[in-house]
Amino acid sequence: MASRRDFLTAFRKPLEKVTEKEELIVRPPYGLEESLFQSECVVCESKACVSSCEEEIVLIRADGTPMLNFSKKGCTFCEACAEACEPDVLSLNNIHTSETINARFIISTEACVAHNDVICFSCKEPCIDDAILFNGLFNPVIDMNLCTGCGFCQSRCPTNAISYEATQIKQKEAM
Numbered sequence: 001m002a003s004r005r006d007f008l009t010a011f012r013k014p015l016e017k018v019t020e021k022e023e024l025i026v027r028p029p030y031g032l033e034e035s036l037f038q039s040e041c042v043v044c045e046s047k048a049c050v051s052s053c054e055e056e057i058v059l060i061r062a063d064g065t066p067m068l069n070f071s072k073k074g075c076t077f078c079e080a081c082a083e084a085c086e087p088d089v090l091s092l093n094n095i096h097t098s099e100t101i102n103a104r105f106i107i108s109t110e111a112c113v114a115h116n117d118v119i120c121f122s123c124k125e126p127c128i129d130d131a132i133l134f135n136g137l138f139n140p141v142i143d144m145n146l147c148t149g150c151g152f153c154q155s156r157c158p159t160n161a162i163s164y165e166a167t168q169i170k171q172k173e174a175m
Helices: 004-016 034-043 048-052 080-084 152-156
Strands: 058-060 066-068 103-107 132-135 138-142 162-166
Touching: 048 058, 048 080, 103 138, 152 162
Parallel strands: none
Antiparallel strands: 058 066, 103 162, 132 138
16 A cells, blocks of 8 residues: 555655756857867867966866856957867858957846945946946946956956856858
């Protein structure tokens, strides 16, 4: 005879089998496509993209692929990582390469002091693309059409109100 617990457990089992969504990683700029990171970067021994980054935001993940860490700085798009990349996963020569990073930044209205009537321009000042717009002195928003995903806004926010999520690698339209 089955217990009530066994009966309810039978219903819970299908819920535990949630399909895993493919994890998106924030990659260095000038990346051609995700499959190249998975095939070429894992066998690259030099990892020159890491040592060439003056901002020190390129890190190597456990799987051997590069990712960006915006906790202290952002990307200046200096092109050093692409110039140093021996397998040409990061390339300045590809017509589809653009100076954007596959990240979408979000400002938390609860954590942002400017959204709580305190004058703060910490995120706007380092934004060279003028992608952070203010409604008067308050209420900053990120203009996604202007944002390149450089990450300087996140590293400069005193309240950690800016977060990001990885997106598909952006590619410029062929001319």
